[in-house]
Amino acid sequence: MSLTRTTTSAPRAGTRGVAPAPRRRMPGWFWGALLLSPAFFLVLGVIAAPIGYLVRLSFTDAHAYLPKFSAVGFDNYVGLLKAPHFWDSVRTTVWYAGLTVGLQLVLGVLIALMLHQRFRGRSVIRLFALAPYMVPSIVVALVWRWLLDPTTGAYSWFVDKVWPGSEPPNLLSPNLVFWSLVVVSVWMFTPFIVISVLARLQTIDPSTVEAATVDGAGAWRRFWHIVLPELKPVLYTLILLRFMFMFTKFDIVYLFAGTGTEVRTLPVLTFQRIFGEARLGSGAAVAMVLFVLLMIFTTVYLRTLYREREETA
Amino acid sequence: MSTALQRLSRVRWYLVAGIVVLVAINGFPFYWMALTSLKPGTELFSYPPTFITTAPDLGGFQRLFETTNFLSYAKNSLIIATGATAVSVAVSALAAYGLTRFPFPGSRAFSTAILYAYTFAPIVIVVPLYGMFREAGLINNYLGMILAYASFGVPFSLWLLQPFFRAIPAELEEAAFVDGANRVKSAWYVVVPQAVPGLIAVSVFTFLLAWEDYLFARVLITQDELKTLPIALHDLYNASLQDWPLLMAAAVLINLPVLIAFLFVQKYLVAGWGAGAIK
Structure with a gap:
C-alpha cells in the first residue's frame, strides 16, 4: 500500500465544514506544492519577475544611475534596428558563436575519441583535458592576455618563431583580437563537449565496433558508419545548446576583448549601453533581442529532446 | 592477428602524439600563470621569455597581501x-x-x-x-x-x-x-x-x-x-601599472x-x- 497515493481517497477540507481531525493526512499534491514552493518563489522572484521588468524597461528611457523613467513606446527598438552598429554586432555574435561552436565540436569529438581509448594514466590525462573548463573567466582572460602580450608574451614569441614575419604580430591588436578570442574561447569551452561525447561513447556496445574490426573495417569507416550515427543525437543537442550558450556569452568576451568596439557582441553591446552610456532602457531593448532568440532556441531544443525521449522510450 | 596488432600500434603512435599536444596546450597556461607569480622582476620582461626561473621569488604574493x-x-x-x-x-x-x-x-x-x-x-x-x-x-x-x-x-x-x-x-x-x-x-x-x-x-x-x-x-x-x-x-x-607577478x-x-x-x-x-x- 503506497502512502503517496492518498490523493484520491483524502477528503477535502471544504466539504466537511468542521475542523480537520488532528491526524488526518494531507493529500499528496499538497506536499508536492509545499516542497516546490521555495524553488518556485526563488525562480519567480529572481528570474521570471525580472523578465517582466525587462520588457517594461525596454519601452522606457530609463537611466542607469538617475531616477529617470518615462515611456517612449517602440523608440528603443526602432533606434536599434536603424543603428548600423547593431547589425555589426549581430554579425560579430553570429560569427563568434558559429566559429567557436564548430571548432569546439570537431576538437571535442577528437579528444573524446582519444580519451575513450584504454591506456595507462588515462585518468590523469582526463584531468588535463577537462581543467580549462573549471577556470574562472577572469583568470582565463588575464593569463591569455599575458601569454599573447606583444612584447613579452610566451605565445607571441612562439608564433614569431614558427612564423617569422618582418615584424612580430600583435595578437591583441584590434584586427587580430577577435581571432585570439575565438582561440581562447575554444580552449576554455571544448572540455564540455569532451565530457558530453565521452559519456555517450561509453554507452556504445563495444562488441559492434569489434565485429566491424574483424570484418576489416578501418578506423575511419568504423567511426563514420558505427560511432558517428550513435553520436548524432548528442551532437545535434550540443550544437543547439552550445550555440545558444556562446551567442549569449558575456564574461570571457568582455574580459578578454570587449572593452572597445572591435569585438562588440550583443551581450557586450548590452553591457556597454547600460553601464558605459548609462542608457538602461536602450540596453534593455538589446537584452530583449537576446531573450527572444533564447526562447526560440530553447523551444526548438525541448522539442527535439522530448521527441528523442519518445523514440528511445 | 598480427595485422590487428600492427594496426593497433599505428593507432597508438597517433594517440601518444595527440595526448602530448593536448597536455601541452591545456597545461601550459596553468604553468605560465604559476611561473609568472614566482618570477623576480628582472626576468619578467626578458625577451625571449624565460621558461623556468632560477630565482623563484614570493614578492608577488607578498605585495598582494x-x-x-x-x-x-x-x-x-x-x-x-x-x-x-x-x-x-x-x-x-x-x-x-x-x-x-x-x-x-x-x-x-x-x-x-x-x-x-x-x-x-x-x-x-x-x-x-x-x-x-x-x-x-x-x-x-x-x-x-x-x-x-x-x-x-x-x-x-x-x-x-x-x-x-x-x-x-x-x-x-x-x-x-x-x-x-x-x-x-x-x-x-x-x-x-x-x-x-x-x-x-x-x-x-x-x-x-x-x-x-x-x-x-x-x-x-x-x-x-x-x-x-x-x-x-x-x-x-x-590599475595604471600592471604588476604581473601580483x-x-x-x-x-x-x-x-x-x-x-x-x-x-x-x-x-x-x-x-x-x-x-x-x-
Whole structure:
C-alpha cells in the first residue's frame, strides 16, 4: 500500500465544514506544492519577475544611475534596428558563436575519441583535458592576455618563431583580437563537449565496433558508419545548446576583448549601453533581442529532446 | 592477428602524439600563470621569455597581501558562494523530492519552466535585476548576491537532482514507514544518503558558479569592501601599472579551491554533466 497515493481517497477540507481531525493526512499534491514552493518563489522572484521588468524597461528611457523613467513606446527598438552598429554586432555574435561552436565540436569529438581509448594514466590525462573548463573567466582572460602580450608574451614569441614575419604580430591588436578570442574561447569551452561525447561513447556496445574490426573495417569507416550515427543525437543537442550558450556569452568576451568596439557582441553591446552610456532602457531593448532568440532556441531544443525521449522510450 | 596488432600500434603512435599536444596546450597556461607569480622582476620582461626561473621569488604574493585587500575580497567571495550553495541545494533538494514523490497537476509544466529558466543567459537577467535590486536596496548586499546566485543554481540543480531522487526506490521508504519512521525521518535517513553523489555535484556546481562569476558581482556590487575576487582581480588589472607577478599570484589563489574541488569531485561532476547537461 503506497502512502503517496492518498490523493484520491483524502477528503477535502471544504466539504466537511468542521475542523480537520488532528491526524488526518494531507493529500499528496499538497506536499508536492509545499516542497516546490521555495524553488518556485526563488525562480519567480529572481528570474521570471525580472523578465517582466525587462520588457517594461525596454519601452522606457530609463537611466542607469538617475531616477529617470518615462515611456517612449517602440523608440528603443526602432533606434536599434536603424543603428548600423547593431547589425555589426549581430554579425560579430553570429560569427563568434558559429566559429567557436564548430571548432569546439570537431576538437571535442577528437579528444573524446582519444580519451575513450584504454591506456595507462588515462585518468590523469582526463584531468588535463577537462581543467580549462573549471577556470574562472577572469583568470582565463588575464593569463591569455599575458601569454599573447606583444612584447613579452610566451605565445607571441612562439608564433614569431614558427612564423617569422618582418615584424612580430600583435595578437591583441584590434584586427587580430577577435581571432585570439575565438582561440581562447575554444580552449576554455571544448572540455564540455569532451565530457558530453565521452559519456555517450561509453554507452556504445563495444562488441559492434569489434565485429566491424574483424570484418576489416578501418578506423575511419568504423567511426563514420558505427560511432558517428550513435553520436548524432548528442551532437545535434550540443550544437543547439552550445550555440545558444556562446551567442549569449558575456564574461570571457568582455574580459578578454570587449572593452572597445572591435569585438562588440550583443551581450557586450548590452553591457556597454547600460553601464558605459548609462542608457538602461536602450540596453534593455538589446537584452530583449537576446531573450527572444533564447526562447526560440530553447523551444526548438525541448522539442527535439522530448521527441528523442519518445523514440528511445 | 598480427595485422590487428600492427594496426593497433599505428593507432597508438597517433594517440601518444595527440595526448602530448593536448597536455601541452591545456597545461601550459596553468604553468605560465604559476611561473609568472614566482618570477623576480628582472626576468619578467626578458625577451625571449624565460621558461623556468632560477630565482623563484614570493614578492608577488607578498605585495598582494600587503598592498591590496585580497583577504577581505576572499572573505566576501567565500560568504556569498557558501550562502548561495546552502540556499540553492536545500531548495532544489526539497523541490526534487517533491517532484519525484508527489506528482501533481502542473508538475510537468513546472519542470519545463525550469528548463527554460536554465537556459536564461546571465546578461539578460542582470539588466532588470539591477533595476529591481536598486529599488529594493539590495545593491551592495550579501543577501542580494546570495539570492541571485542561488536562483541561478536552482534550475540546473533541480534538473540534475531529479534523476537521482527518481532512482531511489519507493520501497526503501515504505520499509522505513513500516518500521515506524515518519516521512521527514525517512526522507532524512533513507532518501538523502542515497542522493549524496547528486547533492555533492550540485553543491560544487553552485559554489563554483558564485565563486567564478564576474557579471553579477560587477553590476550588483559597487563598494570596494564588498567586492568579490573576480571583480577585485579585474580592477587590479585595470590599475595604471600592471604588476604581473601580483596579478598571477591572485589568479593562482583564486584557482586553487577550484582545482582542489575539481580533483575531489571529478567523478561526481562528470556523472552530473552526463546526466544533467544532455538528457
